Amino acid sequence: xxxxxxxxxLGGTKLSVGLVEQDGRLVDKVVAYDHTRKAEAELVLQIxxxxxxLLRRNRLDESxxxxxxxxxxxxxxxxxxxxxxxxxxxxxxxxxFPLRKAIQEHFRVPVxxxxxxxxxxxxxxxxxxxxxxxxxxxxxxxxxxxxxxxxDGKLYRGMTGTAGxxxxxxxxxxxxLVCGCGxxxxxxxxxAGQSLPQLVKKKLDRGLKTxxxxxxxxxxxxxxxxxxxxRGDELARAVVLECADYVGIGLYxxxxxxxxPVIVLGGGLINWGPLYLERIEKKFYSLAGDxxxxxxxxxxxxxxxxxxxxxxxxxxxxxx
Amino acid sequence: xxxxxxxxxLGGTKLSVGLVEQDGRLVDKVVAYDHTRKAEAELVLQIxxxxxxLLRRNRLDESxxxxxxxxxxxxxxxxxxxxxxxxxxxxxxxxxFPLRKAIQEHFRVPVxxxxxxxxxxxxxxxxxxxxxxxxxxxxxxxxxxxxxxxxDGKLYRGMTGTAGxxxxxxxxxxxxLVCGCGxxxxxxxxxAGQSLPQLVKKKLDRGLKTxxxxxxxxxxxxxxxxxxxxRGDELARAVVLECADYVGIGLYxxxxxxxxPVIVLGGGLINWGPLYLERIEKKFYSLAGDxxxxxxxxxxxxxxxxxxxxxxxxxxxxxx
Numbered sequence: 001x002x003x004x005x006x007x008x009x010l011g012g013t014k015l016s017v018g019l020v021e022q023d024g025r026l027v028d029k030v031v032a033y034d035h036t037r038k039a040e041a042e043l044v045l046q047i048x049x050x051x052x053x054l055l056r057r058n059r060l061d062e063s064x065x066x067x068x069x070x071x072x073x074x075x076x077x078x079x080x081x082x083x084x085x086x087x088x089x090x091x092x093x094x095x096x097f098p099l100r101k102a103i104q105e106h107f108r109v110p111v112x113x114x115x116x117x118x119x120x121x122x123x124x125x126x127x128x129x130x131x132x133x134x135x136x137x138x139x140x141x142x143x144x145x146x147x148x149x150x151x152d153g154k155l156y157r158g159m160t161g162t163a164g165x166x167x168x169x170x171x172x173x174x175x176x177l178v179c180g181c182g183x184x185x186x187x188x189x190x191x192a193g194q195s196l197p198q199l200v201k202k203k204l205d206r207g208l209k210t211x212x213x214x215x216x217x218x219x220x221x222x223x224x225x226x227x228x229x230x231r232g233d234e235l236a237r238a239v240v241l242e243c244a245d246y247v248g249i250g251l252y253x254x255x256x257x258x259x260x261p262v263i264v265l266g267g268g269l270i271n272w273g274p275l276y277l278e279r280i281e282k283k284f285y286s287l288a289g290d291x292x293x294x295x296x297x298x299x300x301x302x303x304x305x306x307x308x309x310x311x312x313x314x315x316x317x318x319x320x
Numbered sequence: 321x322x323x324x325x326x327x328x329x330l331g332g333t334k335l336s337v338g339l340v341e342q343d344g345r346l347v348d349k350v351v352a353y354d355h356t357r358k359a360e361a362e363l364v365l366q367i368x369x370x371x372x373x374l375l376r377r378n379r380l381d382e383s384x385x386x387x388x389x390x391x392x393x394x395x396x397x398x399x400x401x402x403x404x405x406x407x408x409x410x411x412x413x414x415x416x417f418p419l420r421k422a423i424q425e426h427f428r429v430p431v432x433x434x435x436x437x438x439x440x441x442x443x444x445x446x447x448x449x450x451x452x453x454x455x456x457x458x459x460x461x462x463x464x465x466x467x468x469x470x471x472d473g474k475l476y477r478g479m480t481g482t483a484g485x486x487x488x489x490x491x492x493x494x495x496x497l498v499c500g501c502g503x504x505x506x507x508x509x510x511x512a513g514q515s516l517p518q519l520v521k522k523k524l525d526r527g528l529k530t531x532x533x534x535x536x537x538x539x540x541x542x543x544x545x546x547x548x549x550x551r552g553d554e555l556a557r558a559v560v561l562e563c564a565d566y567v568g569i570g571l572y573x574x575x576x577x578x579x580x581p582v583i584v585l586g587g588g589l590i591n592w593g594p595l596y597l598e599r600i601e602k603k604f605y606s607l608a609g610d611x612x613x614x615x616x617x618x619x620x621x622x623x624x625x626x627x628x629x630x631x632x633x634x635x636x637x638x639x640x
Contacts, residue, residue: 075613084613135478151476158455158579160613169573170607171491183607253489257577259478287490287503293395293404293480
């Protein structure tokens with residue numbers, strides 16, 4: 001049997017560890033939900049124990065692994081494998097925590113650590129919707145918005161390792177929607193899951209009717225919006241279409257910058273379905289017009305609900 | 321003596337051909353202004369004759385050249401060296417004209433053809449303000465706005481060869497400023513030299529006073545705006561600052577996407593000087609805030625008035 005990949009998805013809500021074949025198929029996984037409040041040392045031990053558990057119950061030894069890839073929902077200084085920001089992980093308090101080194105200490109096989117959007121983008125290139133393309137722009141539409149840039153066969157990471165923060169590009173500077181980053185009118189503020197409460201509030205202020213429970217706006221998320229749309233909710237529908245228009249502008253901007261053969265959309269919001277996705281495409285094509293000299297594919301992620309783990313695992317396959 | 325580079329700058333106003341040393345120093349050049357209305361075959365012969373003239377008066381043979389690089393002010397299908405759009409060259413009417421092949425037929429040394437912004441970006445990386453950096457984002461602020469992307473040591477061109485069309489990224493979708501591309505609120509419409517007439521008109525409509533000659537708005541260009549600013553013109557000053565704010569947003573978007581160590585600004589509008597450049601930086605830093613994990617250099621082009629020719633010549637040095 002070929003060596004397996006181990007993927008560790010360090011997300012903001014769950015920590016998933018999976019065994020993945022070299023063609024991207026998930027073999028088995030374990031999940032924990034109590035990781036975000038753990039301090040550094042504890043979190044690293046939890047990861048170690050989850051990997052060991054997974055190996056044990058599959059009757060495997062560490063030597064069955066080609067390596068361990070870790071996808072982290074935050075900024076990393078890539079070359080050093082060091083955490084820069086960790087707003088999703090209140091337990092992480094050590095400045096510049098050397099995440100890769102700390103995990104590596106518990107394993108003999110190589111450990112790679114990267115931002116989760118980069119990891120998923122690379123997985124789409126290796127065995128997802130971007131397979132067969134040398135250049136793949138992956139855009140995740142989720143609680144946040146971010147991109148993974150595979151250019152000419154390689155993950156492009158930039159100076160620090162934070163390239164692809166496409167969610168913070170500004171497309172409506174005079175917007176009254178403010179992002180957690182402090183700026184107005186970045187894609188994150190206009191179209192990310194985390195911004196849905198303020199998007200709903202804005203529509204309420206304009207008098208749109210809704211069946212959403214609006215007593216506590218903070219509880220509004222992508223799933224609730226989807227359910228409301230499905231029951232014919234006018235306001236939820238308007239929110240989905242507005243998000244789609246901004247994502248369409250983002251896609252167009254990515255097209256002008258990268259002229260890629262394929263853009264892959266992933267993240268939970270793609271479950272909003274055709275109302276959302278068709279509007280994104282419509283906006284994109286209306287802007288691109290006759291500037292599309294070659295056809296571009298706009299594809300949906302093929303990695304499914306385990307995209308995080310499979311993405312993390314794919315990092316192991318990256319050549320230095 | 322080391323072999324020389326020959327650069328051919330096929331611009332919208334002039335055709336310059338230069339001999340350039342391998343460190344980027346210009347040795348000699350010839351310029352023509354009557355090229356844009358020539359048909360394909362004539363234009364190619366004009367290029368051949370200018371190269372020959374330059375060689376002759378420097379007592380050189382073609383074998384003294386390492387190769388010939390051509391920077392073209394329009395869209396090219398890079399791999400084939402074929403012209404896609406040629407709005408700057410009314411004489412070019414043949415669809416998909418194979419520019420590289422047509423020029424190559426007249427020379428034994430290799431001929432490389434690329435978009436002018438790519439060429440200049442590569443030259444900044446090889447021997448300009450981006451020397452010593454593996455990744456250089458070059459942004460030209462001129463009649464148009466465009467980028468040349470040198471990523472991890474290589475020019476990134478995308479699928480067709482039209483990557484880096486950063487001027488057409490949209491940053492103000494509800495703007496009333498429309499670009500030649502048909503879209504509203506792209507950087508080109510908001511801040512390029514070609515858009516100055518409509519920017520001036522907008523300020524006039526808002527009642528700003530000016531000493532500019534506004535009988536024929538089409539004559540308003542970067543130079544006239546600069547002269548007006550220098551004599552204390554309120555409207556011209558407002559135009560410069562507004563352009564700078566949008567370029568600052570563009571720079572910030574480039575930073576979030578590429579996380580580059582350096583962004584090089586070039587093109588004629590940088591001659592607007594400190595009023596413009598300091599405002600661009602101010603906008604950039606106010607947006608980047610605490611998201612700048614490593615310092616980024618914002619530098620001005622070092623290639624000077626012959627950036628076009630030197631850029632074209634640099635293409636010869638590119639490894640396949």
